[in-house]
Amino acid sequence: MSWRRFFRRGQADADIQREMESYVEEETAENVARGMEPDEARRRARVKLGNAQRVRETAWRQNSMGILESAWGDLRYATRLLRRTPGFTVTAVLVMALGIGATVALFTVVHSVVMKPLPFRNSGRLMDIAETDTHSAMPEHNFVASADFFDWQKQARGFEQMALYGETIYSLSGSAGQLPEQVDAQETSWNLFPTLGVEAVFGRLFTASDDNAEANGTVVITWGLWKRRYSGDPSVVGRTILLNSKPYTVIGVLPAWFAYPNAKAQLWTAVRHEETKTWFTRSHGAHNFQVVGRIAPGVSPAQSQAELSAIQARIRQQFPVGPISDAAVLTPLLESEVGKIKPALYVLFAATGCLLLIACLNIANLLVARAASRRKESAIRTALGGNRWRLIREQVMESLLLSLAGGGLGLVLAWGVVEWLVKVRTDLPRVSSIQLDGAAILFGLGAMTLCGLIAGLVPALSLDDRQMLNTLQDASRSHAGSRDKVRLRRALLTAEVALTMILLTSAGLLLKSYQRLRAVNLGCATHNVLTMKLGLSEARYGTPTERLAFFEQLLDRVRAMPGVEAAGLDTTLPGTGHQRDDAFTLKEAPPPATGTYLGATVRIVDPGFFQTMQIPLIRGRFFQNKERLNNANVAIVTPAFAHKFFPNSDPIGKHVDDGNFDGPHVFEIVGVVGDTRETLAGQMQPTIYYPLYRGSNGFAYLVIRGRGDVEDFALPAQKIIASMDPDLAVGDILTMEQILGKASLDANFNATLLVFFALLSLVLAGVGIFGVLSYLVAQRTQEIGIRMALGAQRDRVLGHVLLDGLKPALIGLMLGLVGSVVAGRLIRSMLYATRPLDPIVFVLVSVVLLTVAGAACMAPAWRASRLDPMQALRTE
Amino acid sequence: MRKSSEPQNEMLKGTLDMMILRTLVGGDAHGHTIAKIIERTSEDLLEVEQGSLYPGLHRLEDRGWVSSYWGASENNRKAKFYRLTAEGRKQLVRETSRWRQMTRAIGLVMGEETQG
Structure with missing residues (x-):
């Protein structure tokens, strides 16, 4: 069998015909030579040649490819049928396009996000390591305390490498007329990139010598920041930039695909250079970091987890008081990244699968109807010896054609949907890796074929030889003949x-x-409130007095803006998730039992914050303006806090000792304010508020409540900030409604x-x-x-x-x-x-x-x- | 007159190809001559079916064992001539030796004296 011959069948046929003519001529000539009459000679020659038509047919068949041949015929037949009913065809193709489009789009997302391995070398051995407490006093996956990490690194044998990183924010100063900008960043131990197996595109990544307090500041920037802020100029490597008003040398640029641990992080600094206070190496209770480890070959995750847990249990024995964990939890890195989103994606994928099945059933249904209306034709063909297999093939070819056409359109649709999705859902993990690739197209083709087969076989198999003849015997006025078809269609409908x-x-x-979620009462004002994030640099605002002066002046000027009703500062916005919790002790209560500790969410606010956010005062009083610097050892708690720690007594007048603050750290509770929610779906967390005017904190959200469109406050407020400090960047300018959204x-x-x-x-x-x-x-x-x-x-x-x-x-x-x-x-x-x-x-x-x-x-x-x-x- | 020839034809397919090749050893020939030579040489025991001859020739050409050209016949008529190619010659040798083995084997089984 050869293609050349297949396509030149026509010519070969002509050849054979001429050959046979010449045969007859030769034979005739010979017969004449033997003495026959010319007519008789020719007749004999023809008889000898036999059936010329059969010779041609044999040669033609020999040159044909059976299956292909008949498939081609079926295809032409199906195309003709479909063209004859454009309404049906268009409907069916559109239905299929929607089904395939949605399914392929969701498959693309599921495949790219959940199934594809992370883009790191040998990523199956990478583990996210979290801490936990076997007495469940802690979350199941708690952040890691830096001192624990150093102990693991020293003692654990089951890992090739282990690295630590944590979220942070920098104010990136502008140069050459650029505005300063607040950038989300990560600080990390130098070995994170080697642990993951990532190399720089330009320059280099961190070395151990960058990662200590005495080193010069170094920064690695992501591809996105490099393109956006430095217009992709490779000479940025080696340049010095200002982060929080301190100089850092750009040493390298990360590859474009690198979006770890999320797409938010714009730049990376060395953690030991950043965290110079003693708690960083000493504290087993300050859970601020994430850890990723590469387990050694031949070691199982369970073994490594047991090893780390044993080390952690010893640490706990050594430090029985405070929020010290006694176990470690290993999660495969991929799972820890996408585990949360997985169920939702699977549900959506399943939904598209249902949709596709419905589309498929619908087309099957339409085809059954058509098959029924072509009953007579099929019956006659069967009676004339047409085989049933051929009828089935035609039917399947028709539905395959429909589903391929629909699927082709669907693939285009899927591409559009994926593009849209990537733009809308920037919060999805691994969103940058989502793309309609070969696997998705292959999946689409598979789905198309399957749909075509299902939609075609259901009606085709309902063709029954025995009934065929009945159809012919039926009078044209019959209505009972198609009972079976109707039953089949009803079954499809039911499904x-x-x-x-x-x-x-x-x-x-x-x-x-979702409506319930949106209707959740946050416990504070959510309309007409604008928020923005700002962080004072250590370099310029090193003392509590400097920080206090900035914040107080800022609030004075913002409150004076026309249309502003109230303004305040807070370290955590309601509804944006958990930010900070502290372990503390209570003066008026016995110390917690060994192995347990008291902990609550911590927020630090200015005196005017509660009125700004319309958080009601339940008992006692708010902070006062005069409570500042060393004269600010007061605290305000929430009902949830009071309920948990003072179930039978009045919290007001009681004292909280929070060692996380420098200077005197015993605070007297002076008031109780209404609960607010950290997350929409979460419970009211016990919360304690400390005064911002103490000056211990340089990071805060500015909240402005006013009349009219609060987004109009953004520009004047930014101008005020820029006039106070041109290097101070403002980030995340959002209304409360947007935050809730x-x-x-x-x-x-x-x-x-x-x-x-x-x-x-x-x-x-x-x-x-x-x-x-x-x-x-x-x-x-x-x-x-x-x-x-x-x-x-x-x-x-x-x-x-x-x-x-x-x-x-x-x-x-x-x-x-x-x-x-x-x-x-x-x-x-x-x-x-x-x-x-x-x-x-x-x-x-x-x-x-x-x-x-x-x-x-x-x-x-x-x-x-x-x-x-x-x-x-x-x-x- | 050719009613019962179908199965026999099938069986002879391979041998017909071999015989066509063998015939062409003597020089280029067109279909009519090839058929005649085979019939004559077999003392008219074999009758070549045109229904198998022409498709057979095309098959051989397709495999590259013969080549063809249009030329003038002995009677000065236009006819398609076939020529044995080098590849066809090799094929003929292979088939001939296989044929010999086969006939010998069958002969042994049937208990005939092999004639030296």
Whole structure:
């Protein structure tokens, strides 16, 4: 078999024909030479040659490729059929495009985020290492105390390397007219990059000599910052930049794909150069860092975890008091990065799978209808000896063609969706690695083929040889002949409705829980509040007096801005997550039992903060302006704090000893203010407020509440700050509404997408019901006409047809309810304040589905009841 | 007259190819001559089916064992001539030796005297 011959069959055929002619000529000439009459000679020659047509056919077949040949024929036949019904074809292709597009897009995300290994050398051996406490006094995955890390590094044998890093923020001064900018950064032990196996694109990465207090400041910048701020100029390596007003030499640029531990981090500094205070090497209780380790070959994660836990348990024995952990937890790095987002992505992926299946069933359904209308044709072909296999092949070819066309369109759609998603969901882990790659396209092709086969085989296999002849025997007025087809279509419908029901309830549950989330009372003002982040540099504001002076002046000037009602400063914004907690002791209570400690969320605020955020005073008083510097040993607590630590007494007048502060650190509780939430979905955390005017803290959020559009305050406020300190950068300028939007982005996104998928499948199911019933009515036109002629009431006909359509919908609904219960349980972790069996959602969804089903049934039923019996009887 | 020839043809397919190649050793020839030579040489025991001959020739050409050109026949008519290629010659040698082994083997089994 060769392609050349295949394509030149026509010429070969002509050749053979001429050859045979010349054969006849030769033979005739010989016969004449033997003495025959010319006519007889030619006749004999032809007889000898035999059937010339058969010779040609044999040669033609020999030059053909059987399967390909017939596939080509089927393809042409299918194309012709599809072209004859453009409406059907366009609908089916669009339906398939939506299904494939959504599924491939979600597959791309799941594959890129969850399944692809991290882009590090031998990334399977990389482990995130967290601390924990076997007495569960601590979170399951607590941050690591730096002193613990140093002990691990010294004592553990099961690791090739182990590195420490932690989040920080710098004010990056501008040069040559650039504005200063606040950048998210990471400080790290020098060996993080070797541990991960990352190399610099330009320059070099940290060495041990950069990573100590005496070294000159060095900084490694990310590709993004390099492109954005230094316009991709390689000569930036070696240049000195100012971070928090201190000089740092840029030593290297990281590769473009490097987005670890998140895409937020813009630059990296050496941790020992940054953290020069003694607590860094000594404290086993200050949990501020993350640790990544590469386990040695031949060592299992469990062994390494046991080893570290043993070391940690010894540390705990040595330091029995305070927040010291006694165990370590190892999580594969990939899992620790994407573990949280995984369930949501899987749910969305499953939803697209359902959508695709519904699309597929819908097309199958449409094809069954077409097959039914071509029944006669198939029957005649079967009777004439056409084989059944060929009929099936044609059917499958048709649906394959549909699904390939739809899928091609779907791939384009998926590409668009992925592009959009990457822009919208910058908060997703590994978002930069998301791209529609070969694997996704392969997956798409697989999905297309599968869909084509399913959609084609379902109707094709319902072709039955034995019934074929019955069809021919049937009078043209038959209506009973297609019972089986109708049953099949009803079954497909039922499945569609059931899947739609599951999607709808899941979407409803997520939507409700998103609304619940947005309706959460944060405990403070959320409207007309603008916030911005600023951090005073150690270099310029080294003393409490300097910091206090800056903050006080800033507040005075901001409060004087027109339209501003109140302004304040706080170290943590409600709804933005957990920032800091301290371990402390209470003067008026016995010390905590050995191995336990008291801890609460810490926030540091100015006296005007509570009024600015409209956090109510419950007892006692707010901070006062005169409580400043050394005269500021007062604290305010929340009801949750009071409830936890003073269940039976009044917290006011009690004393908290918080050793995390320099100078005198015993604080008297002077007031109780309302609880606020750190996260939308979380509980009210016991919280203690300390005065910002103590001057111990140089980092704060400025919050401004005012009239009108608060975003208009951003520019004047920034101008005030710039006039006070041109190198001081401001970051994260957001209204409280925007912060809440960000905090609920995930829930919003999941709910919106799922609702979209559910509505899409609802439409598909509706169209499916409508199609089946319309077909049914058309098939039974004569039957209905006879019934009416015999006196059947129009109402009864209407009811009859309605019931006919609603029955599969009702069965589907029941099955869907069962499926929804299962689905609800599976997505429980994504729900907030919503039960998986929320009755309102279930009832509402059932009503919506039934309404749509009813509406879809109504039109054909109405048409049936309006039939003119005379005309109906005449129709063929 | 050729009604029962189908299975026999199938069996002879390989041998027909071999015989065509053998015929062409004597020089280029067109279909009619090839058929005639085979029939004559076999003392008219074999009758070459045109239905197998032409597809067979095309198959051989496709495999590169023969080449073809249009020329004038002995009677000065236009005819397609076939020529044995070098590759075809090698193939003929291979097939001939296989054929010899085969006939000898069958002969042994059938208990015939092999004639020296």
